[in-house]
Amino acid sequence: MTETxxxxxxxxxxxxxxxxxxxxxxxxxxxxxxxxxxxxLGVLYAALADxxxxxxxxxxxxxxxxxxxxxxYGIPNKVAA
Numbered sequence: 001m002t003e004t005x006x007x008x009x010x011x012x013x014x015x016x017x018x019x020x021x022x023x024x025x026x027x028x029x030x031x032x033x034x035x036x037x038x039x040x041l042g043v044l045y046a047a048l049a050d051x052x053x054x055x056x057x058x059x060x061x062x063x064x065x066x067x068x069x070x071x072x073y074g075i076p077n078k079v080a081a
Contacts, residue, residue, distance in 0.1 A: 029073070036069030 043064040047057035 039068035
């Protein structure tokens, strides 16, 4: 036991510590994020044809990015044989 601020604290063995939450494998999401960014940039490029982006065009950019990311995320990776 160690004392911190007057309270006894048990010593934790780092081998038994719980993993930090929210630290998933970023490679799991890389393809989906890449697809969302590329789809959003593609629609943005088309929207900038008149050198301005309207609210409807921003909505289209967001929809394209969300749809592309969701579709790619939903397709499982192939497991190496």
